[in-house]
Amino acid sequence: MAQTNVSARADAIVIGAGLAGLAAAAEIADAGKKVLLLDQEPEASLGGQAWWSFGGLFLVDSPEQRRMGVKDSKELALQDWLGSAGFDREEDEDFWGRKWAEAYVDFASGEKRAWLHGMGVRFFPVVGWAERGGYLAEGHGNSVPRFHIVWGTGPGLVAPFERRVRSHMETGRIEYRPRHRVDSLTEHNGAIIGASGSILEPSDAARGEASSREVIGQFEYEAGAVLITSGGIGGNHDLVRRNWPSRLGQPPARMLSGVPAHVDGRMLGIAEEAGGRIVNRDRMWHYTEGLANWNPIWSNHGIRILPGPSSIWLDANGNRFPAPNFPGFDTLGTLEAIQRTGYDYSWFILTQKIIEKEFALSGSEQNPDLTGKSVRKVLSRVLPGAPGPVQAFMDKGEDFVIARNIGELVAGMNKLSGQSLLDPAAIERQLIARDREMDNKFTKDLQVTAIRGARHYIGDKLIRTAKPHKLLDPKNGPLIAVRLNIVSRKTLGGLQTDLSGRVLNAEGQPISGLYAAGEASGFGGGGVHGYRALEGTFLGGCLFSGRSAGRAAATEL
Numbered sequence: 427m428a429q430t431n432v433s434a435r436a437d438a439i440v441i442g443a444g445l446a447g448l449a450a451a452a453e454i455a456d457a458g459k460k461v462l463l464l465d466q467e468p469e470a471s472l473g474g475q476a477w478w479s480f481g482g483l484f485l486v487d488s489p490e491q492r493r494m495g496v497k498d499s500k501e502l503a504l505q506d507w508l509g510s511a512g513f514d515r516e517e518d519e520d521f522w523g524r525k526w527a528e529a530y531v532d533f534a535s536g537e538k539r540a541w542l543h544g545m546g547v548r549f550f551p552v553v554g555w556a557e558r559g560g561y562l563a564e565g566h567g568n569s570v571p572r573f574h575i576v577w578g579t580g581p582g583l584v585a586p587f588e589r590r591v592r593s594h595m596e597t598g599r600i601e602y603r604p605r606h607r608v609d610s611l612t613e614h615n616g617a618i619i620g621a622s623g624s625i626l627e628p629s630d631a632a633r634g635e636a637s638s639r640e641v642i643g644q645f646e647y648e649a650g651a652v653l654i655t656s657g658g659i660g661g662n663h664d665l666v667r668r669n670w671p672s673r674l675g676q677p678p679a680r681m682l683s684g685v686p687a688h689v690d691g692r693m694l695g696i697a698e699e700a701g702g703r704i705v706n707r708d709r710m711w712h713y714t715e716g717l718a719n720w721n722p723i724w725s726n727h728g729i730r731i732l733p734g735p736s737s738i739w740l741d742a743n744g745n746r747f748p749a750p751n752f753p754g755f756d757t758l759g760t761l762e763a764i765q766r767t768g769y770d771y772s773w774f775i776l777t778q779k780i781i782e783k784e785f786a787l788s789g790s791e792q793n794p795d796l797t798g799k800s801v802r803k804v805l806s807r808v809l810p811g812a813p814g815p816v817q818a819f820m821d822k823g824e825d826f827v828i829a830r831n832i833g834e835l836v837a838g839m840n841k842l843s844g845q846s847l848l849d850p851a852a853i854e855r856q857l858i859a860r861d862r863e864m865d866n867k868f869t870k871d872l873q874v875t876a877i878r879g880a881r882h883y884i885g886d887k888l889i890r891t892a893k894p895h896k897l898l899d900p901k902n903g904p905l906i907a908v909r910l911n912i913v914s915r916k917t918l919g920g921l922q923t924d925l926s927g928r929v930l931n932a933e934g935q936p937i938s939g940l941y942a943a944g945e946a947s948g949f950g951g952g953g954v955h956g957y958r959a960l961e962g963t964f965l966g967g968c969l970f971s972g973r974s975a976g977r978a979a980a981t982e983l
Contacts, residue, residue, distance in 0.1 A: 442656030444474025446944025453976030511956025560750025657946025675765030682728025706919030716913030734784025927975025
């Protein structure tokens, strides 16, 4: 029989047991306060989206960078951040986002690494170069490699925060209550004093799988502070399309989901009903290099390719995208270019040599060597052949075409799309033209220039960028085509917060007792990234905003 529990009280309620929620709860409990940690999913999903991640973190002037010969600085990182963010609402929606951005760059160039290192987090020695930009010095992109992969990927980053939370659970300072879905926030005299909602039936659903929504009871809890750390919308494609900005064209008719279905944006609406202000709804982050997962965990499960710079990128009609829409350079710029074509997919054409060296797949489960912390398996990546998870997609996935010549390749591409849009002669002409540019060490083809430039960085030369070669030379084959789908992922906007993580109302005033962190707050301030992200900044944004809000709430309590 359904029962209602109205008696529970704590110093703080944290809603959402993802990375931001774990960080916030641990900080509050460290200060000696009692925390109720609520999450609608079963305990198997503790750690949220972060567990599934590749574990990339944005660090500035790190020992790993210096060992790779990278010269970085706080000034260069802030220049890159502001050039990418393009803040243009600074008197209003971007006011706090910019302040969070400056604070975050300080954190990433200061204590972030030492703080994590002290909890046992270690990093893969080769620093990745994500979002390379391809514009001028003050434009979008990372001027230098800053993508630090956690040894152990997402699970390796979640683990120390889970340990901290479970340690407090043993002492009774944190009560973790899965299957508790918050339906409303409790207000009294203008302050948020608690949360109420539904207790869902127990579920044995594995991490990421859909769990039951059968209600077996109700709860109502009171606290001196309520922190919202559940706020992504990537699993709710209707909401994604509703907020889709016109600058990116029409929303895709078909998208893959880069996050489980429970990432549905419910708490954003609930916080807004309680008076919280949501800003920058039109800013979002979706990937263009998605593969339909041949072994899906959640519905419509998409996996993103993390490409090196050498694949030729064609639109659905077979036209090469112009500079700087190259693999790994400008995610949203290429998304805009794809949407302008009127189709929601595009193509890579590459060779066996390229796929062996340049293809990686995002996600902890797609990188068992790094996730499992196996040095032997990591070293096997330099052996001939595509990495095991990539080869599995080549063998079993629906998005790959492999052929001995361009005619066979294009025929397979047309068959796969079912639209017969591609002219083999036109595609062959473009590939021949590109291959002619390989006869000299200099070229007018900016992608070829970018490939050669990437190999000046030792990390790219070792493991991420193939030696420049002619695509149509049979000795580099076979030829491979990959259909690329759009994968939903992040919202960059959210609840507007001050630097303490306090949620602001429509008048810009803090709502007493209400805090937000992680994706719910646009990773800080309602949009720390502005229009574009530099990558490695989502997990870090969860950590920084969760830590900041947790410490501020503990101090206020």
